[in-house]
Amino acid sequence: MSTSATAYLPFDTVWKMRIEHPYSLFVREGALLWSCGQCPLDSLGNVLHPGDLMRQAQVVAGFIRRFLGEMQSRPSSIGRLVIYYVKTGPDDAARLTRLFHGEFGPTVQVIPVAVPHFYYDGMLIEVDVFASDEKAEGTSFVDEETGLTLQVSDAGPFIWATFSSPRVAFKEIGSRLNRLLVRADLSRDYLLAEQWFLPVGCEVPDGVFSGSDDRIAHSAVQISDAEADIMAELTFAKAPIVDNRPRASVSDTDHLSMSLRMAGGQFHLTALDASPDRSFVEQTASIMKAVEALFADAGVSFRDVRKATTYYVAGSSSDELHDNMSVRNGYYAKPGPASTGLPVEGLAVTGAKVSISLFGVMPRNDR
Structure with missing residues (x-):
């Protein structure tokens, strides 16, 4: 259907x-x-x-x-x-x-x-x-020497790709991943979204994509298995990417980091607040307020979000989950997006306790 x-x-x-x-x-x-x-x-x-x-x-x-x-x-x-x-x-x-x-x-x-x-x-x-x-049926590309693997599947409007690397190949990820992307006929110029999962104790790989290490750092979380592979979920658009950065109207830019990327009829936003003086609930409130302003500048809204993912560093009480959710909930109305919130071991940016990822569709004229 x-x-x-x-x-x-x-x-x-x-x-x-x-x-x-x-x-x-x-x-x-x-x-x-x-x-x-x-x-x-x-x-x-x-x-x-x-x-x-x-x-x-x-x-x-x-x-x-x-x-x-x-x-x-x-x-x-x-x-x-x-x-x-x-x-x-x-x-x-x-x-x-x-x-x-x-x-x-x-x-x-x-x-x-x-x-x-x-x-x-x-x-x-x-x-x-x-x-x-x-x-479409998926295809795998493997670097035989190191075991780096790139799985690719055409999803229609865009292409899903999943990357995995043994931790021992950590220092070689950049150049070898780029070669796998060439074999898969994929270009980082069409990279709409990325999420990196790093084993606890592992830093952000250097030079994964030339000139984009900062963006990778803001899309990386530390997971709880120290022996796990380094993994990433990548989404490539089929149309050119437009990268919208926050304008001057967004306050507190020293601690806030946001990127809104658009391609064709879809958009993806990543945002985090690295203020060391804010709790993770306060960081969430700061992020959501700034995202609202950035969306307004870009002509989209929270009504256009279809999938929301939130990673945060916090304790194990349900109250902490619910306090964080309560802040985010106020920006949506039923029927809202599919949403997932997960605790993680840490984020790659020092001081950040919350990372928010939003995938959505550009508003149609008939809405």
Whole structure:
């Protein structure tokens, strides 16, 4: 199925969170679909199979199949799964990858991301779904010497790419990734969005893309598995990129970092606040206010956001999750975007406690 209309699967018809929120379980825009983090919860918000990672993973896979069906799509439309999980053993990432490849096919891009905790006792996994009814079969490009791998899949309006590198190849990532991109006929000039996942203790790779290290630093989080590969989810547009930087009307630019990139009918924004004197909730408030101003300058709004992802450094209480959500919630109205919020070990920019990523579509004249 493919349609130009926007469709939403309401969150509260399936799960109930312990805080009121405006977000959607799945969002469709034409052929494209995004999910909120799919969790092993029952209809009352209770954790299913607490403490059992693989059983929870199977439950989540079942939810994904069910909800895709409700959105008039098929499991074969899935191009990328980002699997956030609490590490319970050395083989968790491999086991989860095998499980989800078995459920949804071997060419689905699977990104396992170890997080320090979730906010509900016994919950060990949460999965983001990226799908397109126009998805083509994926292709892999491998650097045989180092094991660097680039998986590529045409999603219709843009191209999904997932990069992984053994940590031992850390110093060679830049030049070798660029060579893989050439083999895949991809150019960083068309890079709409990127998110890097670095094992704890690993710094931002130097020279990954010439001249763009600062942007990479602002799109990198530290994950909880020190032995994990360095990974990145990359989204390439098929139209030229327009990069909108904040104008002078955005205050506190010494601590705020924002980038709004547009291509064709889509946009992607990344934002963080590195003020050391603000709590992560205060940083969230600062970011959202600045994003609102930048959106206004660019002619878009929070109504145009389809997928929101927030990474932050905080404790393990649900109150901290809910306090952070409450700030963000005020900028959206139902039916809102698919939204995922995750604690991480750290952000690559010193002083930053929150990183916000927003993917959206340019407003149409008929809205």
